[in-house]
Amino acid sequence: MRWLAFMLLVGTATPAVAQDHSGHAMPDAQPSAQTECEAEAARHRAMGHPVAEGACAPAAQPAEPVPADRTDGHSGMDHSGMDHSVMDHSAMDHGQMHGMDQSAMEDMDHSAMGHESMQSHEEASMDHRTKDHGTMDHGAMDMTPIPQGPPPASAGSGPPRAADAIWGAEAMRASRSALRKENGGMTVFWFQGDRAEYRVREGGDGYLWDVQGYYGGDLDKFWFKSEGEGTFGESPESAEIQAMWSHAIGPWWDLQAGVRQDLTGPRRTHAAIGVQGLAPYMFEVDAAAFLSTKGDLTARIEAELDQRVTQRLILQPRAELSLSAQDVPELGIGAGLDSIELGLRLRYEFAREFAPYVGIEQEWKLDQSADYARIAGEDPSVTNYVVGVRFWF
Structure with a gap:
């Protein structure tokens, strides 16, 4: 509905575009209705929601003659090369939009905008959250097997008293005695x-x-x-x-x-x-x-x-x-x-x-x-x- 409101806004404000262009100094750029519609459509596509083709196409407006007093001094100007999308529309009279027929908007077919697909996407997301993962076949998952059998020969290839070369045999003798007593050599009642x-x-x-x-x-x-x-x-x-x-x-x-x-x-x-x-x-x-x-x-x-x-x-x-x-x-x-x-x-x-x-x-x-x-x-x-x-x- 947002893009439709912008279409109506552009169509209603068309006469105001032909106002005095003296000096032709352009204000700061403001996003046009079609640009914002396309941005909105892009957001919907990023969320995975389908958007109907041509949803942001500008609505055809009937040709309306420009009064002669509005064209004074501009009859020789070529307006076809001007970018009216950056014009300041803040001065436009939006009061006439309050008189729009809301019932016509309510009767509009929103399915073309992909809202049904949006609902189905949300339902699919909810279904995934409520899915019973206990029924999943975890056996098919790639699990690294636990090694079986004795350790490789290289595991015991080092010297049996390698720590003696670093700390000395006397220090390691006391440490081995304590280790033996605390891990397997102690007496128990x-x-x-x-x-x-x-x-x-x-x-x-x-x-x-x-x-x-x-x-x-x-x-x-x-x-x-x-x-x-x-x-x-x-x-x-x-x-x-x-x-x-x-x-x-x-x-x-x-x-x-x-x-x-x-x-x-x-x-x-x-x-x-x-x-x-x-x-x-x-x-x-x-x-x-x-x-x-x-x-x-x-x-x-x-x-x-x-x-x-x-x-x-x-x-x-x-x-x-x-x-x-x-x-x-x-x-x-x-x-x-x-x-x-x-x-x-x-x-x-x-x-x-x-x-x-x-x-x-x-x-x-x-x-x-x-x-x-x-x-x-x-x-x-x-x-x-x-x-x-x-x-x-």
């Missing part, structure tokens, strides 16, 4: 109560503890373990303690060897050897074989897996298998697969070091072990509803 729980079961509620810890460095540690269970008001059914030397045999596994001492029943001492670590798919595994001073060979395998429901809520399935190479009647153990325990615990970590839990665990004694349990008046299948806490420091 760690203690964890993996299970400390109250057990609700038929025939009498009970308890269970299962704790372990170590003291040492990355490669070699002194590892200690203890576990046991019983019924309230009675002597513990089982209790033991282990003292093990542990040596790292890989990034995920430790080889352990030491002794196990039984604290209940016919007390026996066992030589123990086993492995402990993290199996594929994040299973924590503790497997050991025991040879008693009576020649009894037994084994135990424990595995558990932490499944995070949230960052603090963890569901932990757990399994334990006990095996024996022979019958041990005085301990109620039969040859083969002695017993199976399957449990499921749900814990909440108020802090990483403190996490109460609830759960359920089922125990079965099998084959000859089940017969020994029945002879002793015990149920070979027991269900335990557990409430406990897991902690470490």
